[in-house]
Amino acid sequence: SQTIHQWPATLVQPVGSPLSLECTVEGTSNPNLYWYRQAAGRGLQLLFYSVGIGQISSEVPQNLSASRPQDRQFILSSKKLLLSDSGFYLCAWSHAGGPYQPQHFGDGTRLSIL
Amino acid sequence: DAKTTQPNSMESNEEEPVHLPCNHSTISGTDYIHWYRQLPSQGPEYVIHGLTSNVNNRMASLAIAEDRKSSTLILHRATLRDAAVYYCIRWGGSQGNLIFGKGTKLSVKP
Numbered sequence: 001s002q003t004i005h006q007w008p009a010t011l012v013q014p015v016g017s018p019l020s021l022e023c024t025v026e027g028t029s030n031p032n033l034y035w036y037r038q039a040a041g042r043g044l045q046l047l048f049y050s051v052g053i054g055q056i057s058s059e060v061p062q063n064l065s066a067s068r069p070q071d072r073q074f075i076l077s078s079k080k081l082l083l084s085d086s087g088f089y090l091c092a093w094s095h096a097g098g099p100y101q102p103q104h105f106g107d108g109t110r111l112s113i114l
Numbered sequence: 115d116a117k118t119t120q121p122n123s124m125e126s127n128e129e130e131p132v133h134l135p136c137n138h139s140t141i142s143g144t145d146y147i148h149w150y151r152q153l154p155s156q157g158p159e160y161v162i163h164g165l166t167s168n169v170n171n172r173m174a175s176l177a178i179a180e181d182r183k184s185s186t187l188i189l190h191r192a193t194l195r196d197a198a199v200y201y202c203i204r205w206g207g208s209q210g211n212l213i214f215g216k217g218t219k220l221s222v223k224p
Contacts, residue, residue, distance in 0.1 A: 034212075036214075043216050044158065046213070090157045090158070092158075100146050103158075105158050108155075108157050
């Protein structure tokens with residue numbers, strides 16, 4: 001069966017510090033991968049998605065970036081965090097194939113910026 | 115823009131059926147209807163999806179109107195663990211375009 005791992009579960013960072021959140025998927029090959037953010041009391045916002053190694057699409061302009069160095073590894077980064085980057089970050093995967101493939105989410109990283 | 119309309123909140127009693135409505139009057143012919151739910155402090159969980167026909171799985175049933183402008187997620191016997199925010203999402207077109215709205219917060223009373 002497929003599993004998705006995200007870490008860390010919680011993170012407290014000062015403004016201006018760098019960020020690296022990692023997500024890995026096991027039990028499947030060539031998945032579509034996604035990064036979402038959920039601000040407090042709000043819905044999920046898609047940040048990035050990837051259909052293959054090195055292929056990243058950005059949905060929202062921001063000071064965050066994403067990379068996919070391996071087939072089942074997805075990394076969310078920032079060089080300098082802003083206060084507005086606080087939130088609940090979720091990684092998800094789906095089988096390739098369009099709008100009928102469910103997305104499966106990790107447990108998320110709760111990021112607080114001080 | 116989620117392009118679906120759901121009630122902000124609903125209440126149910128434990129062990130009773132729950133019908134969660136969703137309006138998607140501008141849905142296109144190629145858009146699927148997906149339902150996810152999110153428990154507090156957890157990532158969303160896939161529940162069910164469909165295109166035109168009603169769908170059943172171990173978690174729930176999805177009833178889709180004949181004109182596809184609305185759908186209803188049916189939990190046959192609500193349990194306390196079903197208390198969550200339920201998202202109705204229409205999804206079609208480009209990859210990754212799964213847009214979550216505010217959803218319906220379901221409370222289940224013992």
